[in-house]
Amino acid sequence: MQLTGKNLIGLIDTAEGAHTFTGVDATLGTELPTTFYEATDAEVDRAVVLADRAFATYRRKSGAQKADFLEKIADEIMALGDALLERCHQETALPLGRLQGERGRTCGQLRLFAELLREGSWVEARIDTALPDRQPLPRPDLRQMLIPLGPVAVFGASNFPLAFSVAGGDTASALAAGCSVVVKAHPAHPGTSEMVGRAIRKAAEATGMPEGVFSLVHGGIAPGTKLVGHPLIKAVGFTGSFRGGKALYDAAVRRPEPIPVYAEMGSTNPVFVLPGALKERGAALAQGLAQSVTLGVGQFCTNPGVVVVEQSDEAEAFLKTTGEQLANVAPTPMLTSGLLQAYHKGIEGLKKMEGVAVMQANVADGATLAPAHWLRASVQTALRHPELTEEVFGPSSVGLVAERKEELYEFARQLHGHLTATLHATEADLAEYRDLVALLEQKVGRLIVNSFPTGVEVSHAMNHGGPYPATTDVRTTSVGTQAIKRFVRPLCYQGFPSAALPEALQDANPLNLWRLVNGEWSKEAI
Amino acid sequence: MQLTGKNLIGLIDTAEGAHTFTGVDATLGTELPTTFYEATDAEVDRAVVLADRAFATYRRKSGAQKADFLEKIADEIMALGDALLERCHQETALPLGRLQGERGRTCGQLRLFAELLREGSWVEARIDTALPDRQPLPRPDLRQMLIPLGPVAVFGASNFPLAFSVAGGDTASALAAGCSVVVKAHPAHPGTSEMVGRAIRKAAEATGMPEGVFSLVHGGIAPGTKLVGHPLIKAVGFTGSFRGGKALYDAAVRRPEPIPVYAEMGSTNPVFVLPGALKERGAALAQGLAQSVTLGVGQFCTNPGVVVVEQSDEAEAFLKTTGEQLANVAPTPMLTSGLLQAYHKGIEGLKKMEGVAVMQANVADGATLAPAHWLRASVQTALRHPELTEEVFGPSSVGLVAERKEELYEFARQLHGHLTATLHATEADLAEYRDLVALLEQKVGRLIVNSFPTGVEVSHAMNHGGPYPATTDVRTTSVGTQAIKRFVRPLCYQGFPSAALPEALQDANPLNLWRLVNGEWSKEAI
Incomplete structure (x- = not known):
């Protein structure tokens, strides 16, 4: 595919x-050939207006049509x-094997939502039939x-x-819900974004979806701000830094019509290695x-x-061995030079404490490479200096x-919200530390026993979220x-004849x- | 019961x-004997700290215990x-018959949540069992x-x-979810609030609930602001004016840790009477x-x-007959003199347009009585002056x-969010106006055919909510x-032995x- 660098507006x-x-x-830190054009306000506006128009049609497509x-x-x-x-x-320096796996995950995710749509029960149909003879008042049919909420950014x-x-x-989840989508591509992989954007456009055309069900705009803060502020946008999905996510949240709740922002902003993902384990x-x-800390050059939001x-003596041995294991990990390039600089700065800050x-x-040994780090301190130090346990994005961890x-x-009690917490524990540890589990339940979105937080399964029971500041919701x-629940809301029909209802709610x-x-x-039918 | 006018802190x-x-x-506009004490910041703080402490215990009570x-x-x-x-x-001038019904609704609501808790499936347990042999990576048990979210205001x-x-x-829904609750009583019925607050406290003691699972504070903006700003409060429920609800929302999203605010802020509830009907x-x-407009002196958030x-000739006859029917409704007192003044001001504003x-x-004929009003204008006028269709709280409506x-x-397209919209329609009308139904689906939380919006059933399929500005969520x-879903969030357990899981997720x-x-x-068991 020849890249054009253009925005895909409908x-x-x-x-x-x-x-x-x-x-x-x-990997090299050098510019790649194609020139990309940051979207203007007018281009963003056209994308959203098209998304709104498309929504009126798209939201009424059947589950099977959306699944196709x-x-x-x-x-x-x-x-x-390839x-x-x-x-x-x-664009990312991520190894081809990893990207192959990630492509599989991406397509698997789309297919899992398709399966959900074909089955259909996700709409949570609820029916309370009329009780015309109830005293003192009859009950209507409800x-x-x-x-779906509407166009999503x-x-x-x-x-x-x-x-x-x-x-x-x-x-995937917004389209599955029946929402049209305008994506702001991340400027760190604009070519990848254009290629995938064109694939979505092609799929929309091939399956008869309305123009504007998907658009892609390029750029940074300016088009992003325009997008979130657009009155026709009804929800926002974001994964990235706390600063970026919080800025979007603040903009969205200050709109004349506030809208939900689902910003997943990363986390330090505390790991507790209990004595028995x-x-x-x-x-x-x-x-x-050591493997988990350096997975994807530490660029996972679930990085421990x-x-x-x-x-204990075992703890000292564990800390030492972890360092030895990390020493064996060859440095690899981070996604961007900005992230690498921030990583170095974060490590320097920790070291000075x-x-x-x-x-x-x-x-x-190379300008784009990120060397792993393993630091240690006492819990007392961490309690006095909470900044010690803030996220440093990259292949580092603090024991x-x-x-x-x-x-x-005490440490668990003072934790703010995180995506995950992990316990390495024997069954006896789990029994002995059950109050620790109870504390952590209130701090995270996922509690893990005896594996590592990196690796987030795409399934029915997964929860990838958590209390603020891990996310904004x-x-x-x-x-x-x-x-899919992020992009929907309930609607109640009262007293409708069956034929005038959506199929999901009809008697039969x-x-x-x-x-x-x-x-x-x-x-059963009614 | 002898009223004390005091705050109930644990x-x-x-x-x-x-x-x-x-x-x-x-009814009389005169002061009643008991003196009530607005809660100080320190009293609010103690209530919330107790609620937080109680939460740690209360959230782990079984469904049956919470149901009791x-x-x-x-x-x-x-x-x-009596x-x-x-x-x-x-305190309210609402007729005893209506209050008897409302008491029945209140107790029925508590009992319905108890039933939901005893059945238990509302926790939406989801289990993806481990696939240890999956390639390229095993799937963990999820x-x-x-x-529950935590203490709720x-x-x-x-x-x-x-x-x-x-x-x-x-x-009821917050307690059912497993959250502790601090209520700020409405100052328009402080005696009623104290009586009900004491009933809740008594029930908590009788069923062995922790102190602080419920507290009641009196007052206006000051204790309300303190409550919403308290770092240990994790969600807010509110029903009232747009001004009040929006102020709480703005305060909550600007906290260092933003929290959800469920403010139900009323609505004009457009009714479309179609030609066939x-x-x-x-x-x-x-x-x-006429009955719906004057029900409860027009003080329903679903007032049409x-x-x-x-x-058409039929439309003219309908407009005229509605006026005649309203003329037969004897004026009754509103809840407060403030609401009556606002009602008069709203009507004067409409009349001048x-x-x-x-x-x-x-x-x-009486200083506390609210006389019903029935106005008319063209849709064109309403499209030019959207303020014509804003809520006037009281027994009035605009044709x-x-x-x-x-x-x-056009009118439906320009509507902002409302709690409800209603169609009076024959089956032929519904077929002919199906695009109107589609438009209204995007504007409201409940769509009604052939009855009136006043009267909100407490059941599984009811939705009392709607797009902004009808609510903030x-x-x-x-x-x-x-x-109950307002006050909960998902938590995922990964790799836990069955015995260490909450009962809802255990194998058996x-x-x-x-x-x-x-x-x-x-x-089935796993």
Whole structure:
């Protein structure tokens, strides 16, 4: 595919803006050929107006029609072949094997939502039949289902250039819900974004979806701000930094009509290695931790940034082995030079803090490479300096040593919201530390026993979210089928004749859905 | 019960503040004896700290234990007997018959949530079992359920002194979810609030709930602001004016940790009387409309404030008959003198508008009485002056006449969010106006055919909510069992041994819940 650098506004390619940029070879740090055009306000406006017009049609497509569309997107992404992976590798320095896996995840996610749509019960149909003879007043016939919110703005993330980007989880779940989508591409992988954007456009045309059901705009803060402020946008999906996500949230809640913002803003993902587990398998845990910390050059929002142990000989051995394991990891390039600079700055900040010791500092021989780091401090130090446990985006982690068990609890109590917390524990540990589990339940979106937080399964039971500041909306997940709930709301029909209702609510249950009928789940007709 | 006028902070009665007020006899406009003490910042803080402490225990109570508590609250409210209804009638001027019905609704609501808790499936347990042999990576065991958010601030509403007040829908759903609650009583019915607050406290003690699971504070803006700003409060429920609700929303989203605000802020609830229905039963519809407009002195958030017809002889007859029917309605007192003043001001504003004619203006002979009004204008006028269709809280409505069918569509298109929209229609009307239905689906939380919007059933399928500015969160309902969803969020457990999981997620399914197991709904054990 020949890249054009243009914005994809409905079916039209446009390049009206004066601000341009290029992709960057993340391994070499050099500019890539195509010039990309940041979208102007007028281009963003056209994309949103088209999305709004498309929404009126798209929201009424059947589950099967939307499923065809999503599956066709997956097919078109696969049809891009190696060219997509190669461009993506150039722009992100992520290894081809990883990108192949991420492409599989992206397409698998689209197909899982298609499956959800074909089955259909996700609309949560609820029917309370009329009770005309009830005293003192009759009960009317009431039927409720979930309907889509409207056009959604999606902000691509840099660290998952496929799975959390143009055709990533937010786009897939919003389209599945019946919302039209305008994506602002992440400027760190504009070529990848254009390729995937064209695949979505092609799929929309092939499956008869209305023009504007999907548009793609390029650029940074300016088009992003315009998008979130547009009165026809009804919700926002974002994955990225706290600063970026919070700015979008602040803009959205100050609009004349406030709208929901689902910003997933990362997290330090505390890991507790409990005494029984340390004794039983400390060396293996050190190896697993080193792998998890450096997975994807530490550029996972579930990267384990803090590891807590109680002081003991086994703990010392674990801390030491983790450093040795990290020393074996060859430095690789980060996604952008900006992220690498921020990583170095973050590490320097940690190193300067009183009470922080460096256990392992790898050396990088190359301007784009990020060397892994392993630091240590006492839990007491971390309690006095909460900034010690803030996220440093990259392949580093801080080991914290508690003098007493009670310090673990104190540390857990003062945690703010995180995406995950992890316990490495024997069954006896879990019983002994059950109050720690209870504390952590209130701090995170996912609690893990005996594995590492990196790796977020796309499934029905996954929750990828968590209390603020991990996200701006603890009530939802950005990964898994439940993500569809972000972009819907209930609508109740009262007293409608069956034929005038959406199929999901009609007496005969023509879609064969699970429905809550007078308080009982059933697939029966009324 | 002897009223004390004190705040109920956990199990302690306190009266530390310098600001005091009394209840007012709403019929006579005179002060009632007991002095009430506005809560100080310190009292609010103590209530919230107790609520937070109680939450850690309360959230882990079983469904059956919470159900016992809610049912006991209903019992204790009934045990207050006629004294509650009489005090409530004094403070609100609402007729005893209506208050008896509202008490029934309030207790019925508590019992319905108890039933939901005993059945238990509302936690939406989801289980994806491990796939240890999956390639390229194994799938871990993932289990998700809904857990409560934390301490909730509830603001009592003036217009439903029982059903949307101290033990109203927000309190019932928050307690059902497992959240502790601090209620700020509405100052228009402080005695009623104290009585119901004491009933809740008694029920909490009788069923072994932790101190602080419920507290009640009196006052106006000062304690309300302190409450919403308190870092330990995790969500807010409110029913009332746009000004009040929007102020709470703005305060909550600007906190260092933003929290959800569920403010239900009223609505004009447009009613479309379509030509076939007008022909078939215009006179009956006029009678029904007049009743709906004056129900509860027009103090329902679902009051039909705008009625749209297409011009015809039948439409003229309908408009005229509605006026005649309203003329028969004797004026009754509003809840407060402030509301009555605002009502008069609203009516004067409407009357002064160009193109607005008065069809019926009742006369009130008494300082607290609100006379019904029925105005008319053209749809064209309403399109030019959107303020014509803003809510005037009280027994009034505006009839709008469209010159052409297309004007109905135009009017529907420019509507902002409302709680409800209503169509009076024959089956032929519904078929002919199906695009109007499609437009209205995007504007409201509940769409009604052939009845009136006043009257909100408490059931599984009800949705009492709607797009902004009807509420600050279109994704939820304040009435019905789904209201429990406001106060919960998902938590995912990964890799936990069954015994370390909450009962809802354990292999054996000891609570006999409907669970989504590997994508299929089932009550089977794993």
